[in-house]
Amino acid sequence: MHPYFQGRPEALTQVSGTARVPLWAPWPPLHGWTVGGLGWCGDERTGAVATLLAMAGPSPLGGPADLVLVAEEPGTGLGARVSGVDGVDPGNLPDRAPEAKVLANGHPTPLWRTESAPDRCA
Numbered sequence: 144m145h146p147y148f149q150g151r152p153e154a155l156t157q158v159s160g161t162a163r164v165p166l167w168a169p170w171p172p173l174h175g176w177t178v179g180g181l182g183w184c185g186d187e188r189t190g191a192v193a194t195l196l197a198m199a200g201p202s203p204l205g206g207p208a209d210l211v212l213v214a215e216e217p218g219t220g221l222g223a224r225v226s227g228v229d230g231v232d233p234g235n236l237p238d239r240a241p242e243a244k245v246l247a248n249g250h251p252t253p254l255w256r257t258e259s260a261p262d263r264c265a
Contacts, residue, residue, distance in 0.1 A: 144184050144195075144221065155196075158183050162191035165247070167212035169198075176200030176210075184221050193221040227260025234258055 158181060159166035169176075179199050183191035193215035202208035213222040220231035228234075234257060241253030259265035 144182055154181055158191060158194060161187075162194050162214075163189070164191065164194055164214040164216060166194045166196060167214050167247070168196055169210075173198070173200055179209075184215070184219055192216045193219045195221060195225065222265070226257070226265035227263060228258055228265075233265060 155166065155168070155178075162183060163185070166181075176198050177200065178196065180195070180197035182195040182197075184193035185191040193213065196212045198210045198212075200208060200210075211225055213225055215221050218231050223229075223231055223233050226233060236257075237255050239255075241255050243254045244251045245254060246252070257265050
């Protein structure tokens with residue numbers, strides 16, 4: 144894992160330009176939210192096999208909130224690690240309809256809740 148954020152917006156472009164996976168970020172940016180960190184897994188020769196973007200801001204329900212978005216190639220384990228799960232993946236997808244869908248590059252992308260540590264939702 145390479146932490147990569149020096150307070151420069153160009154860091155987002157640099158990491159996403161060499162990554163083999165997307166760098167997920169809400170667009171338009173959420174009102175009152177800031178980027179707190181950026182990281183990637185891999186090497187400079189082959190590019191990032193996992194990306195991570197951390198954000199913080201006001202919760203719609205009141206108080207502060209954190210958001211960590213991870214994209215990775217299967218078997219990398221960054222998402223499982225961030226969600227507090229042992230191993231390299233969170234397990235099988237549930238046998239039900241997705242709980243939400245977001246537009247990712249203009250395509251509806253399903254989201255399911257998976258196992259995670261008790262202090263977070265993944």
